[in-house]
Amino acid sequence: MPISPGRVMIDIKLLRENPEKYRRAAELKKIQVDVAAVLDLDSALLKLQQEFEKLRAEQNEASKQIGRLKDPDQKQAAIAKVSALKDQVKQAEQRWKSAEAQLRPLLLQVPQPPDEDVPLGKDDSENVEIKRWGEVRPFDFEPKDHVTLGAKLGLIDIERGVKLAGTRSYFLLGLGTLLHQAVLRLAQDMMLERGFVPMTVPVLVRAEPMEGTGYFPIGREQSYAMTNEDPPVYLVGTAEVSLTAYHMNETLDVASLPRRYVATSSCFRREAGTYGKDTAGLYRIHQFDKVEQVIICRNDVEESKRWHQAILANAEDVVQRLKLPYRVVVVCTGDLGQGQAAKYDIETWMPSRKNYGETHSASRFYDFQARRLNLRYRDTDGKVRYCHTLNNTVIASPRILISILENYQNADGSVTIPEALRPYLGGREKIG
RNA sequence: GGAGAGGUGGCCGAGCGGCUGAAGGCGACGGUUUGCUAAACCGUUAUACGGGGUCAAACCCGUAUCCCGGGUUCGAAUCCCGGCCUCUCCGCCA
Incomplete structure (x- = not known):
């Protein structure tokens, strides 16, 4: 095209x-x-x-x-x-x-101005917590971290991942892989119940979708580039890119809005400039899988805000089904991306970090991405307008496995499988 | 990877280097007719940017756009070159 x-x-x-x-x-x-x-x-x-x-x-x-x-x-x-x-x-x-x-x-x-109600702040330390859900579990034994648990139970093999692919690489194996897939499938199934259209998307895309969604030029160094190709193609860091750019250069019928898409895809991130940060385990890795939800709706601020709440709730539902303690933060101005007008993060409790760790990120862009993508619709009055776009993680794994393994671990070194995942694991209740 | 064919408006489909932003048809919208629907008939039917106009519109003018970029020409949808994409055949392949 x-x-x-x-x-x-x-x-x-x-x-x-x-x-x-x-x-x-x-x-x-x-x-x-x-x-x-x-x-x-x-x-x-x-x-x-x-x-x-x-x-x-x-x-x-x-x-x-x-x-x-x-x-x-x-x-x-x-x-x-x-x-x-x-x-x-x-x-x-x-x-x-x-x-x-x-x-x-x-x-x-030029950035999208943050919304009025976004708290001022310099970085993620000044994000504002607005909600907590679930009880952080007190351990009556010394809890292990996911790396130890994963290695002992034969779920995760980081050493060999590094041997083959360098730092921030890993293998999942056995029930580790099955758990990973179960989480993704649960998340996708929950989105299907909500009427989202499932998609399988390109993870290797041209520069236009990257630029259009706002990952280029600022952030370009975070992507893997296939510069041998002419024109070059890039590995996406999230299915958001492909889903949001799906209708690039199109004028949609207003009656077909909102579009609600969900895709499970591999995601690739160079994590340039993060050397020494989160080096242990599955928290910050170059490749992972993620179920992502994207909304394309009319050019209406109030509608955008409603969808923002909706996609946040969708993700919360998944974390709640997994019965993991989490909190929701409003991301402050200094931690917002170039195109984001407002963003909520869901942070899920991770015992080894003794803290909540970011597992989801729900953003609204208004027409920032739509303009760059030339993504429009013909309104009821006949005028052509730019769409609004939003997106949120539904679940990202293996990062979420950190929370699952660590929160569900038992004194004997075994891990109980969250009830919601058991149907995907042949009814199995426990690992180890 | 090799060899061909092709890319025109929401869709289909014409198009001689000048009066073609683009015939014709379909669809959509508005109207007439009609007991209702259908049919028939009449009309309207791209977008962006800039200028004028207005309280705001309507509207008027200009420029650009017939896949994209460049070239030839006083003048290009039409001719030439490059790119992208699609289709067919061959090869390779999960």
Whole structure:
């Protein structure tokens, strides 16, 4: 499918009206953008566009005349005259195009302003807890971490993972694999009950979906790139990319909205710049599987907010079915991604970390992704508008196995299988 | 990977280098007719950006877009080159 040329980033009109809002957004999100430079380039661009269009109009008109002229001498004279214009037009066009080429990369960096109700803060330490569910279990024995449990019970083999693929790699085996798959299947089944359309998606995509969903250019270094290919393709870090970009360059029928998609996919992340962080175990790894939910809805802030609550609830339901203690935090401004207007994280209790660890991330983007993806719909009034998009984890594994194994472990080193997973494991109740 | 064919509006499908933003049909929408529905008839039916206009619209003008990019030309949907995609055949393959 061809890439549409007129693809826009943030709404430049909004930026013109309220540059301070965007400057502030960049500051809050710690993104380097020179908003003043954007404005300067933008107004220069407008001038150049007008100059070009005026010249081109002249040329078009003159050319049209030539077609009507019968007398060959007159015709020759007219052609000579327009020929002189031709160069001017071309130059004007080039000035305009090159200004545009300068502006686009800047525009790609401009962030979506955080919503009013997002708490201010510099990083994840200032996220605000809004809910706790479940009781953190007191142990009357010394609990083991998932790495130890996984190795003892023959579920996880990190050593050999590292041997084959380097750091942050692993094998799951035996019941470890089955548990992993059970979790994914439970999550997917719960989403099917809610009417989401299941999909199997490409995990290797072109640059456009990456850029469109906001993972490029900021964050590019987090992706694995197949640069041997022409054009290059990239491994997605989440099925969000493929699901959200599914309707890229399309104009949807408003009656078909909202679209609710769910996909299970492998996810690949380079984790560049995290050396020394979370090195133990399955917390931060290069490859994992995730069930992801995506909503594409009408351009309506209130509707977006409702869906945000809904997809958060969907994920909470899964964690509750697994009976894992968790909390929900509102992510503060400094921890928001470029395109996110607001985000909730679900953090699930992980005894070895003696803390809640992030397992889910629910984001709403308003039209940020839709603009970059040229993802639109025709509204009931006949107007074409950009969609709103949202996404959330349903479950990501093996990270969630950390919580399951550690919370469900017994004094004798065995692990009880959560009831909700037993149907997927032939009724088995215990590992070890 | 090799050899061919092709990419036009919501869809189908015309299109000679100039008056083609694009015939015709279908669909959709509005209207007339009708006891209701259907049929028939009339009309409307791309998007983006810029300028003008308005309280806001309507509307008017310009530019661009017939897969994308570049070239030839006074002028390109039409000619040439590159790319992407689709289809057919051969090879390879889970």
